[in-house]
Amino acid sequence: MEKQFSTRDISAGERFDYWHELVYRTYAPCSGRVSSVSGFNASLRTQEFGTTEISDVSSTGITYERKAFDVRRGPRDDFFVSFMVSGEGRFEQNGNSVMHRAGDILLYDSGRPYSYSYDQAYRSILMRIPRPIASSRLVDVDRLGGVILSGGSPFGKLLGTLLGEAHNLATSVESDVLLQLSPSMLDMIAAAVRQGTGDTAADGAASRSKIEQIKRYLNAHMADSSLTLQQVAREQNVSVRTLCRLFAETGTTPMGWLQTRRLQAAYSAISERRVRSITDAALDFGFNDLSHFGRSFKKEFGVTPKSLL
Structure with missing residues (x-):
């Protein structure tokens, strides 16, 4: 069943607090900040896709930071594949500092500290994959946080298409069918990540x-x-x-x-x-x-x- 959340009907002074609590509960403990609380707006649609979860997130400019303290107290430990539909943001994790632009795929890990800064409005589609399931398909998944696959690359394009279609299926197909489709979808996503990152972004040493x-x-x-x-x-x-x-x-x-x-x-x-x-x-x-x-x-x-x- 799809869940929908929006700040649209929340009073201007309470929107950011509402959204911050929603992100905290839905994804992982983190801190957020915005330049203007009164001008903030955001929405979220989320749906289970078999053993994973796919979300469609839209927001005005915002910065998120998940510190080591948040990681220790937060039970969520997932791997994310995020497709930027519009807008852009700077992401930092594992010593990587990258720009996530429209059409690009970002890989990140909620089990490690990170920061994500969007200066302007954005929309993204992201798939949350439980760590055991991600790790069963990707060697050294811990090293992939903060890796970008360009939307202009063959495997970046493929991942963008897969996430878009997974989002469409999640909102139109019964849950038992999604459970049957999920393993194959995950296999294709993992294969595209492996090829697109050069087999877990090995450093060549x-x-x-x-x-x-x-x-x-x-x-x-x-x-x-x-x-x-x-x-x-x-x-x-x-x-x-x-x-x-x-x-x-x-x-x-x-x-x-x-x-x-x-x-x-x-x-x-x-x-x-x-x-x-x-x-x-x-x-x-x-x-x-x-x-x-x-x-x-x-x-x-x-x-x-x-x-x-």
Whole structure:
């Protein structure tokens, strides 16, 4: 069911406070400011699209800032793909400072601090993707925050079209149909993001290139419950010590990273109804012990696998 919100019928002196509270509850805790409270206007249409949510946002000029404090207190941890329909704004995240112009696609991450400043009125269509679902399709999704895909590029154009059509479908198709369409739509969006960013915007350093190669190997073999550290090292032509060092530079271990990916893939498969049972999800993604799978899943996501059915 589509939800619609607007400041149009709110008194001028209360519009900004109303909107700020709405953004806080709908997306994530953040602070906002405007140059003129009396001249502020905004509207939001939001609709579930399977396991994701798609929104159509219009507003006069505004600045949002999500600080580390907001991230710690806010439960939302999602990945966003945003298509700028009109207007422009400056976005900063992960050390990136980019202009998001009409036709462009912006990737950002509510699990990390960011700031977004619109000097004038704008309209955007954005898709919110839960982190486990985004991470199951994109390697190192954490590094994509603050990346722009130009609207003039092939994959930027494709993403703009996909988001526009997803918005149209969300407002005209039954929810059970949207749930069936959602996995395919997400697959296309993820493929376009991978191609458009050069496979997660790798910085070209030798160690980064090597770890991305190893992660791709782990992704391809996540169903193999017998996979060992020694086997991974042998297949990737590195020593076990080097393998561990590469992952230590990112704050994790090879098998710890693999378990997280397995859990994210299971979360995505269960929530998108791509498996028949919790047992199938566990076995499909490398877990032979169902009790261990259930405990690990609850620890990672704060919910049980069964709650997603």
